[in-house]
Amino acid sequence: MMRRSLCVCLAVVAAAVVSTSAQQIGENAPSQASVPTISVNSQLVIETVSVKDKNGNPINGLTAKDFALTEDGVPQTIRFCEHQELPAEGTVIPAPLPRIATLKVYYHLSSTQIAPEPRGSTLYKDRRLLALYFDMTALPPADQVRALTAAQNFIRVQMKPDDLVAIVRYAGGGVDVLQDFTADRTRLLSILETMILGEGQAFAEDADDASSSDTGSAFGQDDSEFNIFNTDRQLAALQTAAKMLGQLSEKKSLVYFASGLRLNGLDNQAQLHATINDAIRSGVSFWPIDARGLVAGAPLGDATRGSQGNTGMYSGTAALAMMSDFQQSQDTLYALASDTGGKAQFDNNDLTKGIQQAEQSVSSYYILGYYTTNSVQDGKFRRIHITVASDPTAALDYRQGYFAGKVFAKFNAADKERQLEDALMLSDPITELTIAMEIDYFQLNRAEYFVPIIVKIPGHELALARKRGAEHTLIDFIGEIKDDYGGMTVTNLRDKVDIKLSDTTAEELSKRPVEYDTGFTLLPGKYTIKFLARDDETGRIGTYQTSFVIPNLNREAQRLPISSVVLSSQRVDLRNAIYNAQKSKEQQTEEAVNPLVNNGAKLIPSVTRVFSRDQHLYVYLQAYEQGEPQTQPLLAYVTFYRGPQKSFETRPVQITQGWDNRVKTMPLAFNIPLSALAPGAYDCQVTVLNPAGEKAAFWQAPVVLLP
Numbered sequence: 001m002m003r004r005s006l007c008v009c010l011a012v013v014a015a016a017v018v019s020t021s022a023q024q025i026g027e028n029a030p031s032q033a034s035v036p037t038i039s040v041n042s043q044l045v046i047e048t049v050s051v052k053d054k055n056g057n058p059i060n061g062l063t064a065k066d067f068a069l070t071e072d073g074v075p076q077t078i079r080f081c082e083h084q085e086l087p088a089e090g091t092v093i094p095a096p097l098p099r100i101a102t103l104k105v106y107y108h109l110s111s112t113q114i115a116p117e118p119r120g121s122t123l124y125k126d127r128r129l130l131a132l133y134f135d136m137t138a139l140p141p142a143d144q145v146r147a148l149t150a151a152q153n154f155i156r157v158q159m160k161p162d163d164l165v166a167i168v169r170y171a172g173g174g175v176d177v178l179q180d181f182t183a184d185r186t187r188l189l190s191i192l193e194t195m196i197l198g199e200g201q202a203f204a205e206d207a208d209d210a211s212s213s214d215t216g217s218a219f220g221q222d223d224s225e226f227n228i229f230n231t232d233r234q235l236a237a238l239q240t241a242a243k244m245l246g247q248l249s250e251k252k253s254l255v256y257f258a259s260g261l262r263l264n265g266l267d268n269q270a271q272l273h274a275t276i277n278d279a280i281r282s283g284v285s286f287w288p289i290d291a292r293g294l295v296a297g298a299p300l301g302d303a304t305r306g307s308q309g310n311t312g313m314y315s316g317t318a319a320l321a322m323m324s325d326f327q328q329s330q331d332t333l334y335a336l337a338s339d340t341g342g343k344a345q346f347d348n349n350d351l352t353k354g355i356q357q358a359e360q361s362v363s364s365y366y367i368l369g370y371y372t373t374n375s376v377q378d379g380k381f382r383r384i385h386i387t388v389a390s391d392p393t394a395a396l397d398y399r400q401g402y403f404a405g406k407v408f409a410k411f412n413a414a415d416k417e418r419q420l421e422d423a424l425m426l427s428d429p430i431t432e433l434t435i436a437m438e439i440d441y442f443q444l445n446r447a448e449y450f451v452p453i454i455v456k457i458p459g460h461e462l463a464l465a466r467k468r469g470a471e472h473t474l475i476d477f478i479g480e481i482k483d484d485y486g487g488m489t490v491t492n493l494r495d496k497v498d499i500k501l502s503d504t505t506a507e508e509l510s511k512r513p514v515e516y517d518t519g520f521t522l523l524p525g526k527y528t529i530k531f532l533a534r535d536d537e538t539g540r541i542g543t544y545q546t547s548f549v550i551p552n553l554n555r556e557a558q559r560l561p562i563s564s565v566v567l568s569s570q571r572v573d574l575r576n577a578i579y580n581a582q583k584s585k586e587q588q589t590e591e592a593v594n595p596l597v598n599n600g601a602k603l604i605p606s607v608t609r610v611f612s613r614d615q616h617l618y619v620y621l622q623a624y625e626q627g628e629p630q631t632q633p634l635l636a637y638v639t640f641y642r643g644p645q646k647s648f649e650t651r652p653v654q655i656t657q658g659w660d661n662r663v664k665t666m667p668l669a670f671n672i673p674l675s676a677l678a679p680g681a682y683d684c685q686v687t688v689l690n691p692a693g694e695k696a697a698f699w700q701a702p703v704v705l706l707p
Contacts, residue, residue, distance in 0.1 A: 246282025260329025
């Protein structure tokens, strides 16, 4: 990634959105004007309560008046009570399905959310909700086969008529909902059959103790750092799945297939607690299944791993470390289950029993809802106590409390990081901050393209905090670029900006936009970028997502290949930027390939393409003459059209020299005074001609000129 910088631009952000074939620009501003609203802060708490008599039989016919509920000792008014009637011992669906060869195939179209229950719908009433969660990063291929086979067997011959099953997968990228809750066994089996074995193995964890295999390297990267990160990602993905299910009021059981999950000392405790807390808050119980089954491991490992090659082989340290690692991996699964009301299955080769346990645990129960009288969003645990006044001997099973939500001012560092990750995974954009973005591309060589990305945020939407006698504003940036075909993350961005402002600059910030730019090196293809900015003082977030294409200019035979065309009214000295990220040697090298930087000054693209008559318009692009035996002169000019009429045209500029590189880059730059044009809307066209090669290139986009 190249050097990143942030500066206050002397341009006005307008609401114009322009899109051309040469580059991708746009913004995330809401389509409708804001209207005054009245905000009411109330928190609805949902409790699922199982009520049985002294003989263990469900008690039916209770109403809200029969229950007494307190929160931290304060009586609460139950607003609604709904009975979910599920038979404890139901009959399975009688006819087993044939093999997949005779079934209709449903290709899974993954999504990132469980669909919420429509208001007033009884879609999930008297239904048992089971989510089958496959952590592919924690399952070696052999265990993946066992887990998928167990799920297929359950759906074929053990699934009951009142069961609804969802299929969720984590393969190292995001949490994918392959199938929402459904009773269609044919669809479920087809989804399981089409899942790819071996996914997520790049994130497999390696032990970093005396049991580690000897790879033959004298020195190597410490695996413990990677293990901490991977475990946190696995727990965060599980947390995301629990929060997805939390939007449903009914009881939810998440069957978690994994081959153990080992914590790395105290480093993963914060994420473990966050995962359990969100599961409790969402009313989700974890039912982990150790897909390794009954394990009888050799003291020093089996043929699937290399020999340790250290003195621990002879002292017994390696064998002890191996057994400890195995026990610790099961301890984490046990903690996830016991703290959320589920049960873990270990040392059993019949993995379907774990799914059956989760199924049988859900019988008839009541859904109680109340609005808590404690509206403070402090994140603290609130204890709940429920009794049945008419039958003191009744046995009640319910969650004993929940963790309240938090306002941004109460967030710690871990909370803030999770908020960014959750916002990045949302399918719908957040428009609390307005983000305008422009994506360009310039060819570096026959294979690679430099892609500068420019982001603008209106300065008046950022909060200023008084710190140490000076004005500061803090902005978090996070983003990722994914391959639009395979959905794999190609590259990502994470940056935190602390801007110190003088009185003059702070006043200017309230009137001008903030510009942030970065750059990536990509191959030709179709990509999707999702970018997120957060004001770290207020927690307000803005996201921007779009698809863009990097064309393969090597295949352009009929027309003259050109890059994106950049329109700008500013050249900014890099030394005058308010914020500049610390440059590494790699960043210094990549800065040299940025065509928008020349002689210590950067050309600032006008994302909205709105200009003033007292400004100069800078136009920059590149043409490429790769494959030509020698450099051929080019002619280029810029034309402004108002409707069908030509309003202004520059004199043709002849370019005879280019860069000495493999693609024979020919840079083209124009400096156009805008005072000769009247205010209004125009179509700006750039024409590039190659008379000797009889080729041409045209680019056009609308611009707005203000008085």
